[in-house]
Amino acid sequence: MNSALVQRIAAIRSQGDTEILPALLATAADPQVLIDELGSLLQQPVRRLTMLAAWEPSFDRLPFTECVRRRCGLLTDALAASHFVITDPFDTDIVAWARTRFGAVEVSLASEETLDAWLAHCESGLTALGSLAVSAEGVPAANAVTSGEVISLRDIGNDDSPTVRFVNSTLYDALKLGASDIHLESDPAGLSVKFRLDGVLTAMRRVDSTALAAQAISRIKVMAQLDISERRVPQDGRLQISYSGRAIDVRVSIMPSIHGEDAVLRVLDRQHLAESLAGLTLAKLGFGDAAAEALRQLCRKPHGMLLVTGPTGSGKTTTLYAAIAETHQSRDKIITIEDPVEYQLPGVLQIPVNERKGLTFARGLRSILRHDPDKILVGEIRDAETAQIAVQSALTGHLVFTTVHANTVFDVVGRFEQFGIDAYTFASAINGVLAQRLLRRVCPRCARPMELTATASMDAELHMAMHRFGGTARLKQAQGCEECRGTGYAGRFALGELLPLNSTLKALVASRAPQAQIQAEAERAGWRHLRSLALDAALSGHTTLEEVERVAA
Numbered sequence: 001m002n003s004a005l006v007q008r009i010a011a012i013r014s015q016g017d018t019e020i021l022p023a024l025l026a027t028a029a030d031p032q033v034l035i036d037e038l039g040s041l042l043q044q045p046v047r048r049l050t051m052l053a054a055w056e057p058s059f060d061r062l063p064f065t066e067c068v069r070r071r072c073g074l075l076t077d078a079l080a081a082s083h084f085v086i087t088d089p090f091d092t093d094i095v096a097w098a099r100t101r102f103g104a105v106e107v108s109l110a111s112e113e114t115l116d117a118w119l120a121h122c123e124s125g126l127t128a129l130g131s132l133a134v135s136a137e138g139v140p141a142a143n144a145v146t147s148g149e150v151i152s153l154r155d156i157g158n159d160d161s162p163t164v165r166f167v168n169s170t171l172y173d174a175l176k177l178g179a180s181d182i183h184l185e186s187d188p189a190g191l192s193v194k195f196r197l198d199g200v201l202t203a204m205r206r207v208d209s210t211a212l213a214a215q216a217i218s219r220i221k222v223m224a225q226l227d228i229s230e231r232r233v234p235q236d237g238r239l240q241i242s243y244s245g246r247a248i249d250v251r252v253s254i255m256p257s258i259h260g261e262d263a264v265l266r267v268l269d270r271q272h273l274a275e276s277l278a279g280l281t282l283a284k285l286g287f288g289d290a291a292a293e294a295l296r297q298l299c300r301k302p303h304g305m306l307l308v309t310g311p312t313g314s315g316k317t318t319t320l321y322a323a324i325a326e327t328h329q330s331r332d333k334i335i336t337i338e339d340p341v342e343y344q345l346p347g348v349l350q351i352p353v354n355e356r357k358g359l360t361f362a363r364g365l366r367s368i369l370r371h372d373p374d375k376i377l378v379g380e381i382r383d384a385e386t387a388q389i390a391v392q393s394a395l396t397g398h399l400v401f402t403t404v405h406a407n408t409v410f411d412v413v414g415r416f417e418q419f420g421i422d423a424y425t426f427a428s429a430i431n432g433v434l435a436q437r438l439l440r441r442v443c444p445r446c447a448r449p450m451e452l453t454a455t456a457s458m459d460a461e462l463h464m465a466m467h468r469f470g471g472t473a474r475l476k477q478a479q480g481c482e483e484c485r486g487t488g489y490a491g492r493f494a495l496g497e498l499l500p501l502n503s504t505l506k507a508l509v510a511s512r513a514p515q516a517q518i519q520a521e522a523e524r525a526g527w528r529h530l531r532s533l534a535l536d537a538a539l540s541g542h543t544t545l546e547e548v549e550r551v552a553a
Contacts, residue, residue, distance in 0.1 A: 002037050020090045032482070035111045042089050044109045049482050052110070052118040055083065059122075061102060065205060068119060070094060071112075074102065085110050085118075113482040120202075121486040163215040166207065167223075171250075171265075173204065175243050177485075180267055180313065184220070186213055186260035198440050198492050199313060200550075210260070217254070217261045224252040232256055249340070268340065280322045285315070286493030286542075294498055295319075295434065299327040299401075304431035305394040308496075309406040309415075315438050315494050316403040320377060321345065324401065335371060337364040338379035353379070361386040369393060378402040387419035394429040408530070409433040409499040409522075410515050427501070427510040435530060436496035437551050439543045440489035446481035447488070447541075449474070462545075465535040474541035489547070495537060497530040 005024075012023045021038075028034040039046035055075040059067075062074035072094060073085040084098045084105040095107055110118070170193055174182045179195035191213035193204045207213050221228045224237030235254040240247050251266040282292035298306045306323075308316040321343055328334060328347065336345070339353035339361070349371075351364055361378060362385040368376055369389075381387050381404045394400045406415045412433050416426045452466070452475055466473060478488025499522055501509070508518045519527075534552040537543050 002041055005037050005041055021088045031113065032111050035109060038089050039109045042109075044089055044107060047083075047085055047108045047110045047114065049114050049117045049121070049480065049486060052085065052114070053121050053480075053486070057122055058082065064119075064122065068205070071115065072098070073110075073115065073118060074098075074105070081106065083108050085115065087112050087115050111482060113485075117480070117482045117484070117486040121480065162212060163219050166212065167216055167219045170205075171241060172243070174265075174267060175248065175269070182263075182265040182267070184213075184216065184263040184265075186217070186257055186262055188259055191216060196313075197487075198489060199438055200440070200487075214260055217263055220252060220263050220265070221254060224250075226252070226254060231261055268342065280318075280325055282319070282322050282326060285319060285322055286495060291496065291498055294432075294500060295323050296327055298432045298500060299323045299399075301399055301431050303394060303397045303399055305390065305400045305402065305429045306431055307412055307433045308401075308403045308436055309409070309412055309433060310403075310436040310496075311405070311407075313438070314436050315492075316436055317342065317379060319434070319436060319494060319496070320401045320403070324348070324375070324377065332374040333372060334375045334377070335368045335373040336377035336379070337361060337368060338377070362389055365389045365393070369398075373398060375399045375401065380404070381419070384419040387416060387421055391416075391421055391425060391429045395425070400429075407435070409435045409497055409527075410518060413509055423512045424510040427506040430501055430506070430509075432498065432500040434496045434498045436494055437530060437534070438492040439495055439534060439537060439551050440547050441491045441493050441542055442476045442478055442544050442547075443481060443484035443488055443490040445483045445490075446479040447476040448479055450477040450544075451475075452545075461529075461532055462535055465532065465539055468536070469539045473539040475539055476541050476544060478544050478546070488544075493537075493542065495530065495533055495552075497528060497533060499527050500525075 008024060008027075009020060012020050017023055024034055024038075025031055036046055038044070052073070052075060055077050057064075058074040058076050062072075067073050071087055075083045075085065077083060082102060082105040084095075084102065085108045086094060087110060088094075089109055098105060098107070170182060170184075174195050177195060177197060179197055180199075181196040183192075183194040183196070183201065185192045185194065188210075189206075190209050191207040193206070194201050195204050196202070207216065218228045220239075221235070221237075223239045225239075226235045226237045233256065235252075237252045237254075239250050239252060241250060242248075246269075249268040251268065253264045253266075255262045255264075282295060283289075287295065295306075306320075308319055310316050317338070324334065325345060328345075330347065333349075334345075334347070335349045335351065337351045337353060339355075341350045341352045344350065351359075351368070353359055353361060353364065361380070361382060365376070365378060365386060366389060376390075376393060376398055378386065378390050378400065379402075381390060381402055390400050390402055404412060404415055406412045413423065413426065417423065452473070480486040480488045484490045499505075502525060505518065505521055505525065508521060531548070531552045534543070534548040535545075538545050538548050
């Protein structure tokens with residue numbers, strides 16, 4: 001018997017604390033080890049994800065949404081025996097409730113991480129994740145929100161309104177899981193809720209009630225101070241919520257559809273971002289030594305432009321933050337204009353765009369040039385006017401960092417031509433282009449080695465990558481465990497094809513040479529395609545071939 005654990009439990013009870021498990025977890029070095037010790041002490045079997053995933057969930061008896069709400073699960077093993085899984089062995093009420101409702105069931109114990117991973121595993125295999133127990137009639141109106149109020153995610157069980165409980169629980173779950181976006185999609189039967197986790201859209205739950213679906217969208221519109229009576233045109237707004245003692249900004253986009261309205265909520269947790277970016281370096285983002293040093297050299301240029309390109313959410317601005325932070329010197333005056341300012345850089349003047357007040361990228365950039373900067377960061381080039389000013393700034397002695405939406409380093413030339421910048425002017429201004437993507441990192445805890453044999457039908461780039469690695473390849477296959485919520489991946493890393501423009505490449509760009517000729521010269525200068533770099537990352541064991549195909553096909 002673990003006498004130390006018994007003494008800790010006795011001490012907690014002597015203080016009159018009924019929340020024994022949270023008190024134990026607060027001082028536990030490893031939550032899973034604590035659960036194992038409690039299972040041994042209390043003679044309750046402890047279940048891991050592999051066993052739970054092998055059993056059949058009994059959602060006909062205990063619906064999925066009730067499992068999520070009560071933090072438990074009901075499963076049937078191969079011998080048709082019922083197992084009731086809980087996360088708190090000291091919660092006698094839920095055990096009594098289960099035996100009253102389901103009869104003789106074996107009570108098992110699992111960690112919070114295991115239960116979350118099992119629920120995520122079930123979500124990916126379900127087409128309908130159950131519905132909230134709300135009828136179409138009598139759905140209460142969304143609660144009013146005072147203008148400018150910070151909305152607190154209160155205990156979702158304490159509000160009588162199903163609409164408020166549903167919206168609050170959705171926001172709470174998204175913040176807890178670290179989702180970057182929340183999608184609420186209307187359909188003929190109700191509403192689907194999806195979270196974007198590590199860049200991948202994941203189905204989370206359903207609401208099989210069209211009335212509650214409409215009320216949920218209205219509730220979000222009220223929170224974002226939008227017009228709830230307008231359902232024919234798109235609307236954009238913002239709201240602020242309080243979570244774990246910090247204020248979190250949420251951008252709201254409402255879009256009309258044939259089944260009602262859809263909502264997408266972009267989560268901007270600046271405090272968490274600041275904490276995660278503390279001590280930010282290019283190496284921490286995932287860049288190799290050679291690529292990181294090449295970026296630093298471009299950041300030390302006296303003038304010109306460094307462009308980072310890629311899709312939305314690919315970490316472009318974060319990469320520029322890291323590059324600036326690593327090369328910033330006190331003798332340089334650095335000014336940024338961003339929408340929004342996501343992270344505060346010490347010693348840097350940062351200006352937030354405010355289009356409602358007339359402060360656009362173009363207008364702000366003009367004012368910045370009168371403020372005697374050495375280096376300028378333009379959050380994004382969105383229009384011809386901003387592009388013109390940014391290029392002229394690079395040609396008049398300033399070092400300009402900026403981002404633009406394009407797929408590859410070579411597409412950037414055409415993108416600026418669309419903005420009305422001629423090829424010669426662009427070539428004179430540009431120092432280098434980085435095309436970036438974020439790849440999910442394979443979970444180190446559950447990943448399994450994977451054998452791959454070269455075949456005649458194999459992708460040529462993959463065949464070349466395997467030849468480069470020879471017998472040193474460490475290819476991994478994603479499995480799924482408690483640590484990664486059953487996804488097989490944990491976190492992301494940046495990968496980018498960097499093209500510094502030498503005099504030969506600038507001459508080819510200025511003369512509007514064919515892309516094939518520019519690419520051939522870039523390869524002679526050492527440039528490598530993004531897919532080739534991604535395959536190297538897979539063969540090094542950092543990610544999987546499936547992730548490479550998803551991001552860098």
